[in-house]
């Protein structure tokens with residue numbers, strides 16, 4: 001690559017050299033000058049850039065041009081002089097926010113995004129004290145139809161970040177601008193209710209929406225209700241990705257593992273048993289590895305696709321119905337966990353399953369809808385009753401007045417809290433397949449796997465491929481995270497261009513660590529990387545790092561399930577998929 | 584009121600306009616109409632005959648509306664699949680231009696201008712009267728299939744405000760009392 005040409009620019013009297021082709025915003029960043037932004041979003045690692053330049057919150061003065069320009073899209077030129085701090089620029093930026101607020105509901109007090117809203121934060125930062133325009137306000141009904149996502153078009157500021165996330169990154173094509181001008185908002189085809197669309201509920205649009213126009217459906221009340229019902233035995237399970245992110249909600253630095261504090265908080269909230277979805281993940285590894293070996297031995301359909309991610313499952317149902325034969329039939333880990341809680345655990349402890357309420361704390365919005373899928377609710381009771389996100393758990397801990405930061409550590413309860421390093425890495429892209437390989441390797445070769453870390457499967461590239469030598473047999477592995485990358489991989493499989501034995505797909509770019517229900521990263525992808533680092537650290541700290549060495553899991557098979565992928569396991573831990581319409 | 588910083592004049596916009604609700608399509612309801620295959624073939628041929636479909640969505644929708652009379656769900660989805668783009672994107676464009684309609688059109692289209700000039704001269708009252716006389720809301724079609732009513736943005740005849748258009752004919756300085764007369768001209 002040839003060296004980039006360097007240009008001289010002057011920002012607020014400060015002279016600096018910057019590479020050609022960058023924006024004023026990026027140049028200002030180099031100069032240590034902060035320019036506020038709203039619609040702009042740039043997640044380098046996930047190749048997501050939103051450059052609609054619709055909000056005008058980043059206006060700066062470029063005197064040479066005798067005009068105000070949006071810093072987020074305007075490229076620097078040689079000798080360019082920029083003023084971000086002139087009264088004219090400051091006023092223009094404030095006015096941009098005022099204009100947005102003039103058509104925005106005045107309900108910050110009761111808004112779910114209160115204190116987490118980027119628009120609200122900007123109003124404070126830019127010192128808005130009065131909204132000098134009075135005019136129409138949008139008055140659209142809220143879309144409460146889905147079990148996962150609420151759309152409140154009145155709070156839409158039309159930044160179109162969600163469209164970028166849904167259409168460019170996830171290639172789901174659900175969201176589009178509807179109408180025009182002042183009354184425009186974002187919604188699905190035909191402005192139909194979300195539930196009728198092909199939305200996967202991956203929640204990436206929710207993760208990037210700066211306001212409360214897109215949020216999850218909140219289920220916190222239901223959890224409190226269950227906890228306060230003396231007849232109910234309320235079990236909570238937490239997904240692997242929660243522990244590496246929840247601290248952020250309490251001002252702890254990104255990259256703090258807060259497993260012990262989280263468990264203490266859950267106990268203080270009044271749950272009867274605090275378990276770990278990692279147990280369900282270990283169980284998933286057992287089933288999935290057994291299924292993989294079964295398919296290889298019997299010349300059945302290959303590759304096998306991991307099925308832990310309900311958004312990804314819904315994606316294939318809508319977008320690639322012709323490939324529904326290839327995903328593993330394994331239920332997702334938290335659903336497996338719920339099933340075991342209401343059968344094995346209930347029997348063992350003599351509790352009526354009807355009185356058990358299983359609450360899942362998930363980094364994910366899609367799991368809210370997954371838990372309501374009819375095939376996962378039929379056998380007399382729901383596998384999982386309530387799903388709350390990491391963010392919701394954070395709110396509940398605050399509501400309960402628990403001082404999270406200063407809590408002591410506690411261990412998960414036994415037996416369904418016994419876990420391995422393999423299950424921890426489920427939280428990141430590449431982790432599920434690595435966990436499955438640790439087990440499949442030993443089962444296929446009958447030898448001990450010395451180095452459990454498959455470096456070749458790790459990283460953050462959107463599509464990764466690796467060949468793993470398993471006792472002389474080569475296994476071809478594919479990994480994709482982000483549904484846009486999944487689409488590439490699936491097309492290659494469908495067209496016979498790639499031959500894999502096993503493929504892992506996670507809907508969210510980065511995997512569950514960057515799930516739609518995680519603390520808002522507000523466009524900072526460093527946070528996501530730190531969470532991933534944490535996950536691998538936590539794995540390294542575990543004494544047992546292979547799922548098939550989890551004592552409680554072995555116990556469960558011995559006492560109750562029988563063989564992995566056997567009859568009872570099949571009945572309880574596996575599911576099926578159906579073709580859905582693409583709209 | 585209002586601080587005037589460095590010569591910025593604050594414009595107060597007090598009048599409150601009616602928000603046109605974007606057109607909505609029901610996905611679960613059965614299609615209003617089954618179109619003969621020839622119509623789809625015609626559209627398909629048109630699309631296939633294009634050098635490139637990039638940036639041609641508006642043109643294609645225009646053609647489709649010409650063939651089908653309006654752009655119901657199935658036609659929009661047909662175009663989306665044909666071009667390999669999301670349905671939402673097609674609908675986004677359809678909802679952007681008031682020219683496109685997702686409901687069948689009446690024989691005559693009445694457009695009541697709701698632009699600022701017309702609005703301050705009482706366009707809202709004209710629209711209300713139209714609704715009352717026709718027994719429909721905006722974007723609906725009368726039972727006899729004769730009229731479609733639309734409220735539109737400025738049509739560029741502000742000097743004649745308030746303005747009503749029926750098909751291509753412009754009626755200027757319309758008074759509420761004249762609404763009946765206008766309709767009757769088309770009722771014979």
Ligand code: SF4
Pocket residue numbers: 104105106107108109111112113114115117118119120155210211212213
């Ligand atoms: S979205 Fe933001 S600005 Fe709007 S009401 Fe909620 S908190 Fe307030």
Ligand code: SF4
Pocket residue numbers: 155156157158159160161162163186205208209210211213214
């Ligand atoms: S829904 Fe949210 S992300 Fe999408 S355009 Fe509106 S404000 Fe932006």
Ligand code: SF4
Pocket residue numbers: 149165166167170172173174175198199200201202203204205206
């Ligand atoms: S949840 Fe995912 S698929 Fe659904 S609209 Fe949002 S980004 Fe698109």
Ligand code: FES
Pocket residue numbers: 036037038039040052053054055056057058059070071072073
């Ligand atoms: S951030 Fe630059 S226009 Fe919105």
Ligand code: FES
Pocket residue numbers: 696697698699700701702736737738739740741742744745746
């Ligand atoms: S406002 Fe009605 S024609 Fe311009």
